[in-house]
């Protein structure tokens with residue numbers, strides 16, 4: 249997992265004057281499962297096409313295993329692609345599809361037969377040799393596309409939203425299949441998706457992209473727990489993203505209430521973005537008619553201020569049962585807070601809302617448009 | 630109730646088919662297999678057996694095969710170029726090929742006659758440039774040229790359409806798996822556009838085989854195609870029976886060629902074309 253297999257250096261690409269990738273820097277380690285994640289049109293496919301050789305960057309270099317391959321033809325690269333909509337050869341049988349790359353390389357028919365058998369076993373489609381791709385389901389076609397790529401023993405497999413066309417259940421099954429495959433083959437996967445859950449489940453490293461800029465690079469845990477900016481926070485998972493003011497180190501003011509937090513180094517009285525995950529908000533129900541100053545109120549408040557001196561008072565406005573938990577909306581200071589909890593609070597309940605200082609995530613507000621790019625080597629937080 | 634509605638929907642279509650396809654066909658079969666008194670006979674079919682008519686039939690077959698082959702060889706690269714053009718230019722170039730199709734075919738052939746005549750435009754230009762003149766009017770070459778010119782768009786369009794329908798990523802997948810341009814073309818692009826090629830071949834070969842206009846204007850009265858022989862039976866000799874009999878023979882050749890094409894088409898559908 250240590251040495252850099254691929255290095256994208258200062259990649260810039262524009263189509264008809266519109267910049268799609270802007271000075272992108274990214275390296276991919278050997279054996280890594282790296283995911284490019286971002287909304288539609290952010291340049292994920294373009295990045296993959298540059299890696300595959302179907303697109304030449306306007307500026308920058310692609311280094312593969314120490315060699316500059318920026319303008320090397322796709323058929324000369326040691327990478328194979330699994331395309332977004334399978335792109336199988338419909339005029340050939342499954343076996344001929346899988347054999348395509350091997351026959352081009354003039355392998356012996358014995359070797360090819362063995363490889364087909366092995367690949368079909370790997371993707372759990374034994375006995376499908378003579379079927380026509382058209383007669384297979386979406387998930388099966390996808391697995392044939394993967395088999396067709398891996399028999400060539402590429403060092404890197406590029407996958408462009410390979411599960412995008414499948415239904416939820418099949419997608420989850422295939423996610424496990426892909427992870428198993430990657431472990432069995434021991435090769436590098438570069439994976440494209442706009443599904444954040446898929447990215448969090450499968451990846452070693454996630455690259456969050458938006459509008460041609462890399463927003464953050466990190467492990468799924470990093471990305472989820474410590475988003476570097478408001479875009480990442482908003483894109484990954486559901487979260488409460490609010491304006492705040494950093495009063496001083498370890499103290500932030502939200503809607504006029506001061507909360508303890510653990511972040512430092514933001515200066516004093518600086519406007520910041522604050523992210524609190526819905527599962528990190530804790531609710532305490534107030535008894536009917538409990539007013540500030542009353543005994544019940546002070547007792548409830550006293551208990552929660554032991555954790556964090558700051559808290560907000562609100563009213564539950566919405567409850568949905570989600571199986572494992574309840575998803576609730578709490579109206580407090582004019583903001584609808586999203587809260588996840590295993591406990592149910594009736595709509596209309598007055599609650600006190602508190603949060604552990606560790607679970608408050610502070611981020612700098614972007615100062616200008618140019619600050620959209622993030623230094624990929626930069627530390628986090 | 631349901632049956633009634635079906636009849637209501639299908640009726641006009643069935644009527645149309647009967648009036649313009651089935652009845653004319655049966656008329657030809659009837660005339661072709663009877664003599665003047667209306668008695669059954671094979672004579673009209675066997676009438677093809679004369680030397681002159683066999684020569685016309687074979688010449689027709691040879692010329693239409695050549696025209697089809699030349700059209701294919703010209704049309705495929707053209708269609709490829711069209712598909713790879715930027716969107717703006719494509720419309721313009723496609724219309725260059727389509728607009729002549731809107732013109733009357735007779736007019737286009739007459740234009741070639743004027744161009745190719747002994748003292749026509751081309752020869753005047755050649756003369757002005759002190760080059761030897763071209764005497765191809767009233768030869769099979771002129772007819773083949775006319776066929777190619779007349780039917781080329783019918784080859785280009787179906788191929789162009791099937792190339793447009795081809796998923797670019799299927800082509801990319803072939804490159805990705807190590808194929809060079811040549812291998813990608815022959816193993817992936819061409820087989821996947823074969824349906825377009827086949828309909829192009831049919832749309833050129835059949836009208837070329839039956840044409841009598843092109844040969845009448847560019848072949849003079851010197852070169853007769855089977856189309857002219859049949860036409861003469863109807864318009865000059867006035868023998869509908871022999872004319873129909875000869876048409877039936879020609880129809881058999883067309884059916885055979887269609888069957889061959891169908892066979893290839895089915896091969897693709899059944900995934901039998903191995904690498």
Ligand SMILES: Nc1ncnc2c1ncn2[C@@H]1O[C@H](COP(=O)(O)OP(=O)(O)OP(=O)(O)O)[C@@H](O)[C@H]1O
Nearest residue numbers: 263264268286287288289290291292293294295442
């Ligand atoms: N060949 C092209 N010509 C012109 N514009 C293009 C071309 N390819 C991509 N683009 C544009 O570049 C931008 C990024 O496209 P890209 O396909 O990389 O997005 P993506 O992140 O893969 O999106 P999606 O999730 O929808 O697949 C889009 O605005 C797209 O319209």
Ligand SMILES: [Mg+2]
Nearest residue numbers: 292293294408
């Ligand atoms: Mg894409």
